[in-house]
Structure formats: structure tokens, C-alpha cells
Amino acid sequence: MDPTNHETEAPLPDINPLRMQVQAKIKKLELLSSTGLWILALFTALSMGALRDFDFLPPLSESIRVALGAGPPIKYINGALLIYGFSAIILILTQMASDKKPSGALGHFGYLGAFYLFYHFSEGLRENFWAVFSVGLTILGLQSYHVWNYYHEKIQEQAEILLELDKLLD
């Protein structure tokens, strides 16, 4: 084969669609990497409401209160919060250690919101607000760090692929 004969060489496939795909994936990963922070912000907003004992919400009607029944004793909620906090932190640390895809941030937000509500209905929110807030901040802080770390690595992988594609294009 004559190396100087360029006409006989097979043309390189167009890599622009592939580049665009990688770029779109990077954008998607960037969005996903900030989900932890969004949930943390949402929890902070909920905590601001809990600090005011949800006084901006209309009070529940008597019939709904009767249907819901009396709130659980505060010492039981405290015990449940302690077990939940410990388990959640261990769970997130295990996820981080095994480099698993982060999941369950919204679930944690739901659990913490439920604790605020239980304390509110048992009339113990003022005394126990800071306990829920500190454990929530810890759990969601760890979770958002894990989310950010996990997706940041994925973004770096995609950026390396994009760099290789750019080299091919050049």
C-alpha cells in the first residue's frame, strides 16, 4: 500500500455526536452532584419553620387532631432519634467506604421532617429542636459530601474521555 495515497484511506467516523453525548452527560452529572446541597437547603428551610414551631401554618382542626390521636411520649421520640441518627451515619459511611452510588437523601429529609412533626404534636419541639437540627445537618452534610464526591469522580472520567476525543479531532 502506498502510504502517500490518502484517497484510498477509509474516512474517520464523525466523532462530534459522541463529543456532544459526553458533554451532555457531564452537564447531567454536574446537576446530580448538587442534589445533596439542594436537599440540605430544603432541610434548613424546614428547620427555620420548626424553630418557629410551625406557627405560620394554620392549626389543625379538632376532628383531625382526634383522628391522629395523642402524640407519642417525648422520651420515645428521643430514643428513636438517637437510633436513627446512629444508623443513618453508619449507613452513609458504609456507602462511602464501598463507593456505592449515593441514594436515600430524600428519605433522610422525610425522616427528619417526621421527627420535627412528632415533636411538634407532642409539644416538645422547643426543647429538642437543636438535637434534630444537629443530627439532620450531620446526616445530610455527609450525604451531600458523598454525592458531590461520587459525581465529581464521574465527571472527571467523562472529562478525560472528552479530552481524548478532542485529541482525535485535532
Add this chain to the structure above:
Amino acid sequence: MFDNLIARAIVPVTIAVTGFVIFVCILLYSFVKSDMTAEALRNVNNCADTVVKSTRSAMMEDDQRAIQDIVSNIGTRPSVELIRIYDQEGQVQYAGEEKQGVQSETVETHIANFLQADFATKKQDQRDIDHSSGNITVSLPILNEPKCSTAACHFHADDEPVLGYFSIAVTSGALEKTLAVLRYRMMIFSVMVLFLTIGGVTALLRMNLFLPILRLTYNAEQAAQGVTEPDLPKSDHKLGKLNKDFRLLVKQRDQALEDLKALEVPDGNVDDGSDKS
């Protein structure tokens, strides 16, 4: 890369330990505060019960002067902020010296609750603690007993379950002081635990992981700049096989370079292996 490694190792530990220690301390403080408050309320309740028992004899004899003396004497104690005896209609009959700044609204609310309550609730004591103003208030009903209803001089009918109400408010300064001391001690304890845990983890990671990696990184830089394997700084064995394999790679590269040099012909060309003879 190394900065990221340090951050990745220490940040999660710091967040988890700091958050959990703060959370547990807040929860523990809440438990202790609740227990101590309940104990203080029980003590004041017992004191109130003792006062009612001690005035019972004077009440039986309808000795109003003696009752007023008892109430006044108790009211002179610095820790007693308010002391009152109410009749069945909720009117104050006897009162001791009342200190300034006493929130008598709490006592009035107790009496109003007693007057509105049914028979079962009327018999229950009412307790309140205001940590912000430092008051413990206890109100209890003075119940009708058989010796009251059968007394000759001053009797009440059998169907009158409650003869009056007794209210006392004492300062909770000592309790607040103890709680404040407990708070400071817990804060100091938490800070010490945090420093020890984070410091310990950082020291262990630095000693067993970060420093060996730093040494290996330095060796890799030196090897990339052409330093031969024997001239590389000696490294420890904390990274195990990784360190040995790295040195073996450098050694093989040095050997390959030496072999390449030996194959070079004197005129500068590399021997291609063909037989020219």
C-alpha cells in the same frame, strides 16, 4: 491529588464525629435537664404538701391567726417568691410576702384550671417551671378528709371534695445554676472528644498512609527525572508490595537502559542484529 486524598479521608470523619458528638450532647443535656426539672418539681411539691399538713391543725381549729403566721413565716424565706391559700371559690384568704417580679399569672391560671376542672382533675396537683424567669410554681388542692367533715367547731360537708387551694412559687436559681454548669462541662467535654478523635484519626492516617504516599510520590518524581533505583531515597514498608513493585519497575528500566547502551555501536548506531561478516 494528594490534597484531595487528605480531604477525602478526613472530611467525612470530621463531619460524622463532630455532628454525632454535638447531637448526643444536646440530647443528653435534654434528658438530664428533664430529669432534674422533674426532681425539682417533686421536691417543691413535697414541700407544699408539708406546709398544707402543718396548717391542717390550725385549719381544723379555725385558728386564722395561726394560719396567717405560718404562711407569713414561710413567705419570709428568700427562696419563696409567693405563697397563697385560696378558698373554694378561688379567693385569696392567706398570703405571704411576695417578691418583686413574681409572675402571679401562673398561679391564677392554676386556680382557674382547678375551678373549671371536673372532680378527678381537681384532685391532681398543678406544676409549672419557667426556666427563663427562674420560677417553680406548684398548686395543690386542700382535700376534704373525714376528720374535717366530722369536726365539731368548723366542719365541711362530706360532698365538698376540695376545701381550698394552696399555691407556692419558689426560685429555681439553684437548678438553673446547676444546669448552666452542666452545659459548660458538656461543651468542654465535647470539644475535648472532638479534638482527640479528629487529631487521633489525622495523626494515624498521616503516619500510616499520607507520609508513605508522599515519599512514594517524591520517589516517582525522582525516577521520572532519571535517578536510578539505588540512588532513590530509601522508603519504609508501610505501603507493602506497591513500594517494592515500584522500585522493581525502576530497576527494570535502568537495566533496559544499560542493555540499550551496550547494544549501541561505537559510531552511534544501534546494532540491528544482522550478520555483517
